[in-house]
Amino acid sequence: MSDRRAFVAGNWKMNSDRAGAVALAEGVADLAKNEAWHCEVGIAPAFVHLDAVGRALRAKNSLVRLGAQDMYPGGNGAFTGEVSAAMLKDLGVDFVLVGHSERRHVIGEGEDVIAGKVRGVLDAGLTCVLCVGEKLDEREVGKTDAVNERQLRSALAGVSAGEAERVVIAYEPVWAIGTGKVASPADAQEAHAAVRGVLADIFDAGTAAGIRIQYGGSMKPGNAVELLAQGDIDGGLIGGAALEAESFAGICRGAE
Ligand code: 13P
Secondary structure, eight states: OOOOOOEEEEEOOSOOOHHHHHHHHHHHHHHHHHHTOSSEEEEEOOHHHHHHHHHHHHHTTOOOEEEESOOOSSOSSSOTTOOOHHHHHHTTOOEEEESOHHIIIIIOOOHHHHHHHHHHHHHTTOEEEEEEOOOHHHHHTTOHHHHHHHHHHHHHTTOOTTGGGGEEEEEOOGGGTTTSOOOOHHHHHHHHHHHHHHHHHHSOHHHHHHSOEEEESSOOHHHHHHHHTSTTOOEEEESGGGSSHHHHHHHHTTOO
16 A cells, blocks of 8 residues: 555536535535545536635635636636636635546547646646546557556656656546446556556656546445555546535545
C-alpha cells in the first residue's frame, strides 16, 4: 500500500439549478464534516454555480475542494464564452478537470488543446485532474494501454516532476461513463498500473508513486469499496452517483 491519500471528486456535469447545486454542496459538506472520511473530497459544479457553491462551502468552513469542469488556458482577454484561471481562482476554485471524455469526444477537443489546458491550469497554480481513457472499440482490439499512454504523453509533455505534484489522473474508460457498466476491479487495476508505469517513464518512479490515479465510470456505493481497495486506484471521479449527497457519501466512506 502507498501513502497516497485517496481523492474522490464529484463531476456534476451540466446538471441542476443554482438552488439544487447549493443544497447538494451543503449536503456533501455536512456529511463530510460529520463522518470524517479518510479521503480528500472535491465537487465540480457547472461554471454558473461555482460562485454560489463556493460561498456555501465557505459558510460551513468546509474542507471540500471546489473544482471547475473546464478552463480556458490563457489569461483574461478577448475569448468570447470562455472562463479564465483568474476568474476561477477568484471564486475559490482549486482544481480543474481537463480532457474529460465528453470534451474530447462530444465537444471535439483535440490533444493539442488538452495539452494547452494542462499547461494553463498548472501555470495558474491550480491542480489539474487530467482525464484519460479508451473507447469501447479501442478496448475490444486491445488498445486500452496504448490509448492511455498516448493521451498521457501528449497532455503531460513539458510538465516537470515538481509540477506533477499538482496533477491527478482520472482513468475513465469511455464505455463505462454513464452506462452502468463498470470496469472490473482487476481490469481497472491493470489499466491503472499501466498508467503509473507511463508516469514513471515520463517523470520518474518516485514522482509516479505520488500521483493519485482516480477511477471514473459508473462508480457507485455498491462497487466503490472493491475498486478503491486496488493498489493503484487512489480515488474516484464520480458522475451520476455524485448528484445525491447520500450516494456520493456512500463512495467516500469506501475510501479507507
Ligand atoms: P458516471 O459516474 O456517471 O459514469 O460518470 C463518470 C464521469 O464521467 C465522471 O467524470
